[in-house]
Amino acid sequence: MEIQNSTLNDIEEIFRLYKIATDFQKTRFTVHWPEFERRLVETEIAESRQWKIVINDQIACVWATTFSDPKIWGERNSDPAVYIHRIATNPDFRGQNLVQKIVEWGKQYALTNGKKFIRLDTVGDNPGLISYYTKCGFDFLGLSKLKDTAGLPAHYNNATVSLFEMGV
Template sequence: MKSLTVENTTLADLEFVFELFESSIQYQEKKGYQVWRNYDRNALINDIQNKNQYKILMDGEIAIIFSVCYSDKIIWREREQADAIYLHRIVVNPTFKGQRLFGEILAWTKNRASQLNLKSVRMDTWDHNPEIVEYYKSFGFEVVEKFVTPNSEELPEHNRNLPITLLEIKP
């Protein structure tokens, strides 16, 4: 049985994190999916420095990364009531694709939400990729709304002017 741990990424992981994003963009292009036009390296560095980015290690190897935040007013607008944990920037290591590792992220995030007395786990994903929306729904997420993100400097560059689907699950 593989050993699985969740821990914060560190600046020592940064180059590999960038490689994961680049690999993900190539995969999305190859599959004809909506792709990240780029990724905001500074946002990733901030996530790491603020201890908001995590990695799931399988036998010591980074299998998947994700970021969390506890407020997302720009995306969730009036629904933002400081009562949710938000998942962002989920990227799987190609070596571990197809293993439904999102379930591990969700279990960890639900536990974190319970520890902090938060009412829900929220996330957004591309509206133009119904397969990914269905994938998240298969874990129990419900569609809340479809929305186009604003062109705001408060958002990472790769998340601006983006048609998205908002998803939510109660822990």
């Protein structure tokens, strides 16, 4: 298993994994990911903020990071944190605790970049994800109603989000 930055050559696979994740979300939840703009992912790749876990030369999982997320985290955004977004797992690798691998990597990544927290969010009040992320070591900080979602992906419009944080 290796964690690497995604490259432009990975774009089709990243979007395939997003589609699989979105299709799954549609079977379980009322809120699901929209179709993300290709330019968003290209920018993340160019800025070395799009990541992948590679196992046996296959992309097992992808996610994106940022060091600032003010529209979701509000005043807490001033805290030194790394924010994780859009974790999507290849179905061939489910059940391999890949989020836990991201957490382990994230702790070192945060420390290397002078951050004190790893944070993530999910849209809505999803007891299953709340339980899962707390089992991965995150503290559930509660629900937050987003106020200004201009510039965020469509699933954040008029949304309430579940906020998660882990100290490093």
